[in-house]
Amino acid sequence: MGATFTFLADLLQEAEPPADGILSRTIHQDERSKFVLFGFGPGQEPSEHTATMPAALRFLSGRATVRLGIASKEAGPGTFVHMPAGLAHAIRAEEPTVMLLVLFKG
Template identity: 65%
Template sequence: MTTYTHILDLAKEAEPPADGILSRTIHQDDRIKAVIFGFGQGQELSEHTAAKPAMLFFVKGEATVGLGGDAQEAQAGTWVHMPANLKHSIKAKTPVVMLLVLLK
C-alpha cells in the first residue's frame, strides 16, 4: 500500500492571521517533518537554531530571513537550505506563508 500526502495549494493551508503566527504539521515520518506557517504582517520568529538540517520554501508574501550573520530577502518562490545549528530568524514584511521541512 502506498501512502502519500497531496496538497493542491499550500497557500490555502495556512492563511496568515491578522496578528500572530500559526503553524501546522502537514506531514511527518521517520525522515522528515513538514510544517506550514502563516505569519501576520510584521510578525517574527526571533533568532534560534535547530539541531537538524532544514529547508524553507516561501509560498506567499515577503520576509527578511536572518541566516547566521546575514540578512536575506525572501518572496514567493524563495528556497533556503540551512545546516544544523545555523542561527536563523524570520520577519514577515507582508503576510507570509512558508513551508518548513526538517530533516531527521
C-alpha cells in the first residue's frame, strides 16, 4: 500500500483573509500532528488561550502582534514561533494576515 500525502502548491491561496473575521481550515491531520491554516481580517484578535500540546506558528503574509506569556512580539511574513504546551498566547492581526498553526500531538 502506498503512502498518502498532502500537497498544497500555495498556502496563501488556501486561506484568503476575510474582510472581517477569522477563517480557519485544517489542511492535514494525523496521529502525530495537526496543521491549521488561518486567515485573519484586520483587527481580528482571538481571545488569549493556551494549548494542551506544543505548537508552532509560521506567518505567511500580513502583520500581527503575538503575545507569548508576558512578551509581545511583532510578526510578519517568515516569522516562526514555537510554544510549549500551556503557554498563554494571543494574536492580533494588524492587517490581513495568513498564518499556519502546527499542533504536535502526544
